[in-house]
Amino acid sequence: MIGRRDSFPVLERVAYLNAGSVGPLSSRTADVMADWERRSLEVGRGAHGAFAARMELREQLRQRLALSLEAPVENLALTGSTTEGCHIVISGLGLGPEDEVVTTDAEHFGLVGTLGSSGAAIRVGAVADRPPAEALEAVLEAVTPHTRLIALSHVLWLNGHVMPVAEIKRQSGLPVLVDGAQSVGAIPVDVTAADYYTVSGQKWLCGPELTGALYVADPDRLRPRLVIDAAATGIPERTGGARLEMLFHPGSLAAGFLAAVEDLPADRFERGAEITRYCREALAAAGIRVLSEADQATLVAFTTDESPDLAVEGCEEVGVVIRRLPNGWLRASCGWWNTPEDIDRLVAALS
């Protein structure tokens, strides 16, 4: 079943183009989750065996994610979201008003809200309305001698443009926090190029909601501000990335996330890139104003003459799911599971 479109029941009827919000769920992932819930009903959620199984599962999940991200397992923390990962890093750095953080004008609230809560001074590089080739300069221009951290997305959620995170790190020499919500599972990533890299499980990895991870290059340098019971993380002694964890996922979420990651096809990035190219070209050929540059990630932003809300509703009426962004743009998320027929249905729905 790995890599097969018919693993995802939603795709039988719907041209599902919104993994940038939440990816499709496979039957196997849903079944694994349901099995866990059923077993909890039968053996009791607090049974010793149930806890032991949950802890074992958590370790398996860490190992599988480490393999998939090509990162050492001791540098990973399991989280519930990218937003949680950002909070772990920002609070753990203990930033104050005398510190500056450089970010961009195209960040999601998951990062923006976290930075706002830190009390640090925020400096913003303008990348949203510029080609990705100018992003490096835009970010570095905002750096000053007071900059303690650069925090930005690898892939901008507004238009799918890819930010040169490794080069930003190299040229600035500063710690870099990467919001990986729109990159992990969508494009090849090297999380170890950053100091901190967040993962959302529910988007391009097709995991359940409230799953995710965080890569931390040097976990001992962060001072966790919210500390939970050591045993709750599934290892008696909390060391490495695990000492930053704040969530003991219910077994169904951990099992579902593990199943989803296990089932990712090896050719997912090539397939995603190909269907994104097809989408961009098909929209442009239909006279639609495309706002994403070619050969970036797997999000395609565009506008039509119609009101964005009406466009999204009109699409949904004919079984095409896309997203309206807060700035009024429309966004199609193109996953390895999508076909040219899905895109043709989108174009027809917009025409």
Ligand SMILES: Cc1ncc(COP(=O)(O)O)c(C=O)c1O
């Ligand atoms: C760039 C970006 N960052 C963060 C988020 C929030 O992700 P999560 O729900 O995993 O915190 C999203 C999407 O919703 C996003 O697009």
